[in-house]
Amino acid sequence: MSDVAVLGLGAMGSALAGALLDGGHAVTVWNRTVDRAAPLVARGASAVATAADALRAAPVAVVCLTNDAAVREILAGAPGTTLVNLTNSTPEQDRNLADWAAGQQMTYLGGGIMAVPPMIGTPAASVFYSGDADALERHRGLLERFGRVDYVGADPGRAAVLDLALLTAMYGMFGGFLHAAALIRAGGLPVVGVEPAITAWLTAMAGALPEMAAAIDSGDHSETTSAVRMQALAYPHLLEASRESGLRTALVEPMGDLLSRAVAAGHGDADLSVLADLLRDGRVPSMDSDGEETSDEQPT
Ligand SMILES: NC(=O)c1ccc[n+]([C@@H]2O[C@H](COP(=O)([O-])OP(=O)(O)OC[C@H]3O[C@@H](n4cnc5c(N)ncnc54)[C@H](OP(=O)(O)O)[C@@H]3O)[C@@H](O)[C@H]2O)c1
Structure with missing residues (x-):
């Protein structure tokens, strides 16, 4: 037996x-x-021919494939093995896989890796885990080799919730940066010259997140110096400038739309944090292209 597969x-x-x-x-x-195993075999790993062999080769098996469909294709029952699934998955996919594992007398940990490959094994890496707490403690020493171990609860889908939430925030930031970069290029400037100002601005604005988080948890969005109404009036300027420059506005339109809907729904004096409530509850009115409210149906 190996220590880990x-x-x-x-x-x-x-x-x-x-x-x-x-x-x-x-x-x-x-x-x-098969060839992809060679560099690891050269460093001392043992390669096996099938996924089933690997699952039987150690008390704990770490699975990291493209997606859930790929995992489903290769998995085989291996009673007694702990399955640590670090494949990017939805919470429901993790819960279904945990049920499948239980049916095979296997224990299950779902995981979400908050790192890119070069960060693995450094203090910069962390991994969310959820599922069987005893299994996590049994294998903690191994899992700590990847980075910080963040156990977030018994629900096997919880790690995926947090993984996908952090990725959502990351893509929001990258999406904003990419549109800003296109706007800068269209304005005749090199992006590298403006990037330090963007980074400084994003870092300053990240300072607002603790207060926004507290407002979202409490449902009290009344404290603000930058009300939704003001932002809804300013936001169209960045859309207009983008269109004037011939840019696609697909990355930035949804926020403008939601700001207008929030004002129409009577939240003009609230903080931007109110948008999280509106997304969650579907309480934003539908509007036509002139910004007129057309119905109170949940927007698509
Ligand atoms: N790379 C990152 O920055 C990063 C960061 C955090 C999380 N993740 C997550 O880690 C997971 C793996 O990502 P990666 O970067 O390692 O991707 P990758 O380099 O594209 O590797 C994909 C792996 O999945 C295997 N695979 C795909 N379909 C398969 C199938 N039907 N049957 C068997 N094996 C299959 C591939 O095998 P072959 O070699 O045979 O194609 C390969 O081993 C993903 O869920 C990703 O979201 C990645």
Whole structure:
């Protein structure tokens, strides 16, 4: 028996297996495309021919494939094995897989990796885990090889909730940056010259997040110096400037739309944090292209 098996040796799986080898563990590896195991075998890993062999080769198996469909294709029952699924998944996919694992007498931990491959094994990496708490404690020493272990609860889908929430925030930031970069280029400037100002601005604005989080949890959005009404009036300028420059506005239109809907729904004096409530409850009115309210149906 090895200490641990790693199934899936793409960019992330290879980094995970490498961190385990660096930690002195006996590692069994499996990958659909056999050649990808070679660099890890050269570092001391044992390669096996099938996913089923890998799942039986160690008390804990770390799976890191493209998506849930791929995981479903390769999984085989291995009673007694703890399955640690670090594949990006939805909460429901993790819960279904945990049910499947329980039916195979396997224990299950869902995970969400908050790192890119070069960060694995460094203090900058962290991984959310949820599911079987005893299994997590049994294998904590191994899992700490990847980065900080953040156990977030018994619901096997909880790690995916947090993983996807953090990714959502990240894509919002990258989406904003990419549109800003296109606007800067259209204005005849190099992006590198403006990037430091963007980074400084985003860092300053991130300082508002603790207060916004508290407002969203409490439902009290009354404290603000930048009311929704003011923002709804200013926002169209960035859309207009983008259209004047011939840019696609797909990345930035939804926020403007939601601001207008929030004003129409009577939240003009509220803080921007109120938009989270409106998204959650579907309480925003539908509007026509002139900004006139047409119905109170949930927007699509
Ligand atoms: N890379 C990142 O920055 C990063 C960060 C956080 C989380 N993640 C997550 O980590 C997971 C893996 O990402 P990655 O970067 O390692 O991707 P990747 O480099 O594209 O590797 C994908 C892996 O999945 C395997 N695979 C895909 N379809 C398969 C199938 N039908 N049957 C068997 N194996 C299959 C591939 O095998 P072959 O080699 O045979 O194609 C390969 O081992 C994803 O869920 C990703 O969202 C990645």
